[in-house]
Amino acid sequence: MKKKGIVLICIAIFGAATALSAETVLNVEDAVTLALENNLSLSRTKIETDGKKRTADRSWNSLIPTVSASALISHPTSITDDLTPVMDEWKPGFSVSAGLNITPAMFSAIKMTKSNYEAGLVSYETAKQELELQVRKAFYQMQLLKASVSLIEQNVETAQSRYDQTVSLARVGQVSRLDELSAKVDLENLKPTLLSAQAQYANALDSFKQILALPAEEEIVLAGVLEDAVSTIDTSNIRRNGESYMVLSLRQNLEVLELQKKTMWHQAYMPVLSLSWNTSPIYSDYLDSWNDSSGSFSVALSFSLDNYLPWSSTRENIDAVNDSLKTTQSMLTEAQMTADNTIRQLTRTIEQSLQSLDVLNLNVELAEQTYDMYLESYQNGTADLQSLRSAGDSLSLAQNQVQQELYTLLSTVLDLEKELNVPFGALWTIN
Numbered sequence: 001m002k003k004k005g006i007v008l009i010c011i012a013i014f015g016a017a018t019a020l021s022a023e024t025v026l027n028v029e030d031a032v033t034l035a036l037e038n039n040l041s042l043s044r045t046k047i048e049t050d051g052k053k054r055t056a057d058r059s060w061n062s063l064i065p066t067v068s069a070s071a072l073i074s075h076p077t078s079i080t081d082d083l084t085p086v087m088d089e090w091k092p093g094f095s096v097s098a099g100l101n102i103t104p105a106m107f108s109a110i111k112m113t114k115s116n117y118e119a120g121l122v123s124y125e126t127a128k129q130e131l132e133l134q135v136r137k138a139f140y141q142m143q144l145l146k147a148s149v150s151l152i153e154q155n156v157e158t159a160q161s162r163y164d165q166t167v168s169l170a171r172v173g174q175v176s177r178l179d180e181l182s183a184k185v186d187l188e189n190l191k192p193t194l195l196s197a198q199a200q201y202a203n204a205l206d207s208f209k210q211i212l213a214l215p216a217e218e219e220i221v222l223a224g225v226l227e228d229a230v231s232t233i234d235t236s237n238i239r240r241n242g243e244s245y246m247v248l249s250l251r252q253n254l255e256v257l258e259l260q261k262k263t264m265w266h267q268a269y270m271p272v273l274s275l276s277w278n279t280s281p282i283y284s285d286y287l288d289s290w291n292d293s294s295g296s297f298s299v300a301l302s303f304s305l306d307n308y309l310p311w312s313s314t315r316e317n318i319d320a321v322n323d324s325l326k327t328t329q330s331m332l333t334e335a336q337m338t339a340d341n342t343i344r345q346l347t348r349t350i351e352q353s354l355q356s357l358d359v360l361n362l363n364v365e366l367a368e369q370t371y372d373m374y375l376e377s378y379q380n381g382t383a384d385l386q387s388l389r390s391a392g393d394s395l396s397l398a399q400n401q402v403q404q405e406l407y408t409l410l411s412t413v414l415d416l417e418k419e420l421n422v423p424f425g426a427l428w429t430i431n
Contacts, residue, residue, distance in 0.1 A: 009020075028224040031212060032424075035135045036128060038213035040084045045127045052113075054160040059113040065100035065275070074282065097278035103264035112259035119252040126245040133418055137411055138208050141394035143226050144407040145201040148400065152194045155396055159187040162363045162388065165379060175257040179385040224404040230413075240420050244339050252330040257328060268307040274300040325367060339419055345418040353409040360402045 036042065043254075166183040170176040209216060226322045241252070279295035307314040374391040377383035417424050 023219040023221050025221045025223050027260035028229075029138055031139050031208075032132050033134050034212040034214070035131055039131055039211065042127055042131050045124050049117075049120040053146060056114045059110040062106050062109065063100075065098045067096070067098045069097075070095045077150065091258060091282050093280060095278065095280040098274070099274070099276040102273040102275070103266060105263050106269045108259055108263040108266055112256060112263055115252070115256045115259050119249070119256055122245060122249050122252050124388060129245055129418060131413055132424055135211060136414055136424055137203075138221065140226065140229065140407055140410045142201070142204055142208055142222050143224070144227075145204055146222065146402055147196070147226060147403045149194070149197045149201055151396060151399055152190065152197050152402075155392070156187070156190045156194055158392060159183070159190050162385075162392075163187045166385065169381070171378075173252045174381045175385065179405055181324070182385055193282060193387040196318035215324075226403060229410055230406065239422075242420050242421050243336075244419055245337050247332065247339060249257040250328060250335055254325065254328045257325050259323060261318060261325065264314070264318050265323060266303065268318065272302050274298075274302065276300075342419050343416065344411055346419065350409065350416065352403060353412060357402070357409065359407050360405055363398045364395070366396040367391070371395045 066088050070093070072095065074091045084087065161188070163180075163183040166175055166180050170177060170180045205220070208214060209220065210220065244247075275298075277297040281290040281295070304314075306312055309315070371388075371391040371394070374388045376387045378385065412428050413422060417427055
């Protein structure tokens with residue numbers, strides 16, 4: 001029994017350790033899905049959009065008349081000739097009234113609430129697109145930082161190997177004691193650089209978790225490397241999928257302003273039709289019936305004459321909306337021009353980046369060959385440490401430039417997809 005208990009305890013400890021050490025592996029699509037589901041900022045935008053939908057769905061309630069009801073009981077008094085009050089019976093009664101003001105502004109206001117909701121939908125879709133762009137860029141930036149850490153780790157290993165070789169060569173007199181110390185300094189100088197890169201990656205990872213609304217203690221691993229993200233990009237097939245959300249938002253704002261102006265104009269210059277009805281019957285024991293002597297139904301048509309004055313506050317408000325309309329129209333035209341220019345510039349940047357990658361990859365191959373040749377010469381005593389160090393630095397620089405260019409390419413493609421309003425990932429093939 002004791003052995004069985006020990007075995008169960010060991011199994012429980014192993015299971016707990018396995019659970020603690022479990023890591024969540026995320027690719028870029030997984031990260032986007034998590035962000036769209038959990039991001040707190042997006043959820044607030046969703047609540048705001050739902051509120052606008054609710055307002056639009058209930059906008060017809062302005063056509064519902066106002067109705068009020070009350071109950072009463074009265075105890076009238078009368079005065080005799082000798083001024084002595086005579087008490088009559090208690091008289092129960094009630095009152096019901098209803099009223100409705102009808103104006104053309106009500107119908108344009110209803111349209112405006114629906115247009116406000118449509119503008120809210122555009123804002124929500126814009127927020128989703130911005131969030132997805134942020135997540136994808138952050139994901140690839142994390143891969144860039146991870147690649148940087150790997151390169152520095154590789155440099156540390158290379159420096160350690162070079163130092164070990166220098167120590168061995170120094171023992172047989174092929175290199176000087178100064179070269180040995182110099183190799184040691186190179187190795188030690190790389191260690192703080194590695195720690196800094198690791199800290200930078202850890203900080204970026206914490207920020208990435210916050211975007212995804214993941215607990216800070218949850219361990220995640222990003223799948224893949226930058227080289228895997230891009231296989232083919234064909235800028236000749238670039239096609240717009242409608243206008244960008246920036247242009248759509250301005251266009252929707254323009255429609256809201258138009259309806260706002262129309263509503264204000266109707267409120268200022270169109271008549272108001274007022275319908276009202278009320279009844280206040282009182283029961284009389286003497287008549288044994290309900291008597292309504294004050295009930296009425298009325299129809300009124302009213303104008304606000306002061307609004308017709310050219311210097312009225314209403315006219316000023318309408319003029320202010322006209323100014324906003326002109327400004328928004330100008331912004332819309334400018335946004336359309338900017339979008340066209342941005343698409344052309346991003347396309348050129350992608351083409352340039354693709355060409356640069358070919359050259360940079362060739363530079364890496366040449367730098368690797370050069371370093372291998374200097375390493376062999378150094379081991380044979382025909383090359384000095386400074387030349388080997390310089391070749392190693394050139395190789396590290398070439399490798400880092402490739403990673404930087406890959407990130408630049410991916411980031412630019414994402415910006416272009418956003419501007420074209422096409423699904424992210426549409427302009428390249430994911431392996």
